Amino acid sequence: xxxxxLPTHLWRLANVSREIEIQVEGPITLNAVLDALEARYxxxxxxxxxxVTKERRPYLRFFACGEDWSHQSPxxxxxxxxxxxxxxxxxxxxxxxx
Amino acid sequence: xxxxxxxxxxxxxxxxLTSDARRKRWVVSGPxxxxxxxxxxxxxxxxxxxxxxxxxxxxxxxxxxxxxxGGKTWAPVGNKFAYEGVPGTHQWYxxxxxxxxxxxxxxxxxxxxxxxxxxxxxxxxxxxxxSDGGQTWQEHAALRSAEGHLWQxxxxxxxxxxxxxxxxxxxxxxxAISAAGAFRTDDGGQTWxxxxxxxxxxxxxxxxxxxxxxxxxxLAMHPSRPxxxxxxxxxxxxxxxxxxxxxxxxxxxxxxxFGFPIAVHAHEPDTIYVVPIKSDSEHYPPEGKLRVYRSxxxxxxxxxxxxxxxxxxxxxxxLRSAMTVDSLDPCGVYFGTTGGQVYASADSGDSWTPIVQxxxxxxxxxxxxxx
Numbered sequence: 418x419x420x421x422x423l424p425t426h427l428w429r430l431a432n433v434s435r436e437i438e439i440q441v442e443g444p445i446t447l448n449a450v451l452d453a454l455e456a457r458y459x460x461x462x463x464x465x466x467x468x469v470t471k472e473r474r475p476y477l478r479f480f481a482c483g484e485d486w487s488h489q490s491p492x493x494x495x496x497x498x499x500x501x502x503x504x505x506x507x508x509x510x511x512x513x514x515x
Numbered sequence: 516x517x518x519x520x521x522x523x524x525x526x527x528x529x530x531x532l533t534s535d536a537r538r539k540r541w542v543v544s545g546p547x548x549x550x551x552x553x554x555x556x557x558x559x560x561x562x563x564x565x566x567x568x569x570x571x572x573x574x575x576x577x578x579x580x581x582x583x584x585g586g587k588t589w590a591p592v593g594n595k596f597a598y599e600g601v602p603g604t605h606q607w608y609x610x611x612x613x614x615x616x617x618x619x620x621x622x623x624x625x626x627x628x629x630x631x632x633x634x635x636x637x638x639x640x641x642x643x644x645x646s647d648g649g650q651t652w653q654e655h656a657a658l659r660s661a662e663g664h665l666w667q668x669x670x671x672x673x674x675x676x677x678x679x680x681x682x683x684x685x686x687x688x689x690x691a692i693s694a695a696g697a698f699r700t701d702d703g704g705q706t707w708x709x710x711x712x713x714x715x716x717x718x719x720x721x722x723x724x725x726x727x728x729x730x731x732x733x734l735a736m737h738p739s740r741p742x743x744x745x746x747x748x749x750x751x752x753x754x755x756x757x758x759x760x761x762x763x764x765x766x767x768x769x770x771x772x773f774g775f776p777i778a779v780h781a782h783e784p785d786t787i788y789v790v791p792i793k794s795d796s797e798h799y800p801p802e803g804k805l806r807v808y809r810s811x812x813x814x815x816x817x818x819x820x821x822x823x824x825x826x827x828x829x830x831x832x833x834l835r836s837a838m839t840v841d842s843l844d845p846c847g848v849y850f851g852t853t854g855g856q857v858y859a860s861a862d863s864g865d866s867w868t869p870i871v872q873x874x875x876x877x878x879x880x881x882x883x884x885x886x
Binding site: 424425426427429430459460462463464465467468469474476477510511513 | 572577
């Protein structure tokens with residue numbers, strides 16, 4: 418199980434809690450996690466990455482094990498601690514509001 | 516007992532206000548979709564319990580919500596708005612060409628004839644249609660063939676913000692885009708015509724009489740007379756008696772002919788309403804007095820409606836989709852402000868009352884007259 422932390426607007430939209438667990442098959446990459454997330458919660462399609470291009474939305478970032486994964490290849494393997502569910506994969510909205 | 520349901524979209528959520536037909540006491544529910552920008556909410560005229568909402572965010576993109584119980588519960592439907600083919604480019608603010616990019620849905624228009632059909636006007640400007648209650652969306656791509664490379668964004672973006680269906684002819688639809696102008700289809704969206712002859716943009720365009728490029732802010736029609744259109748342009752209030760083929764100015768004695776919304780009385784096709792705004796760079800009422808102007812003669816002669824509206828130190832704006840009318844008798848008129856008030860008149864505009872105050876900035880106001 419992969420553990421994910423979602424920003425407030427998205428966990429409310431999906432009607433889940435802030436932290437959720439997702440079953441992911443195969444190599445644990447950002448794309449694999451997001452594919453599994455969108456399959457389980459279709460209302461999140463298009464809210465994290467563009468529906469057509471699959472590009473990350475510009476005001477969102479991905480953090481794992483204290484590192485910024487936003488600019489890594491979405492097909493690169495995520496850290497073992499994320500893949501084994503020890504650490505959270507965090508989807509974070511850019512800070513705004515002054 | 517009949518009544519009204521007012522659907523209010525704001526910068527930070529949607530609100531639903533209900534009242535009986537007297538329109539004196541209001542119940543406010545919301546915020547729905549708290550924290551999101553709700554550009555537009557609109558109900559079906561076939562089944563008033565069918566509502567759609569455009570929920571949008573610079574962070575999280577576009578969500579479309581649908582309710583089948585008058586707004587008590589909502590569920591997300593389809594939000595994939597993919598342009599047909601290679602989208603191409605349009606004019607950017609500096610005159611260079613810029614790629615077409617989907618940003619948000621500005622306007623949702625449920626079909627007058629089929630419950631499951633709904634239209635969406637989007638930024639960057641295009642018209643989409645769903646025939647399955649919002650689950651999937653297809654573009655009417657021929658619209659962008661109407662000189663789309665010459666369209667350009669206005670201050671709010673390059674948005675398709677107005678959709679008017681002709682109740683007497685299901686094939687005829689009018690739309691308006693800032694800043695491209697008004698367009699009409701007579702064949703259900705297969706082909707589109709720019710309908711901007713007579714519009715003048717003296718200080719905005721190199722050719723003041725250009726076929727496209729005008730900043731049309733809003734269109735309105737009376738359902739009994741669908742060939743007569745009223746327009747609030749960037750500057751100028753305009754009228755067409757021939758379904759957009761030609762336009763003439765009806766600004767008359769308005770204190771300013773800049774503004775955003777325009778509306779037509781439910782029972783008097785020649786009675787129209789506008790909210791004059793000082794100028795394109797000062798988006799607030801002239802002299803700090805919030806005044807709706809009413810013409811009972813189809814324009815040119817206007818009277819200020821002020822009773823119940825602030826007449827000093829008022830510097831709010833009223834956006835293009837934020838004024839509407841109900842179909843009760845006497846006709847109710849409603850508008851929302853960027854200061855978060857929604858004002859209502861239950862006597863065709865003679866007097867006004869704030870029916871809710873201190874909301875986030877109001878983006879849109881629609882009303883349903885309930886059986």
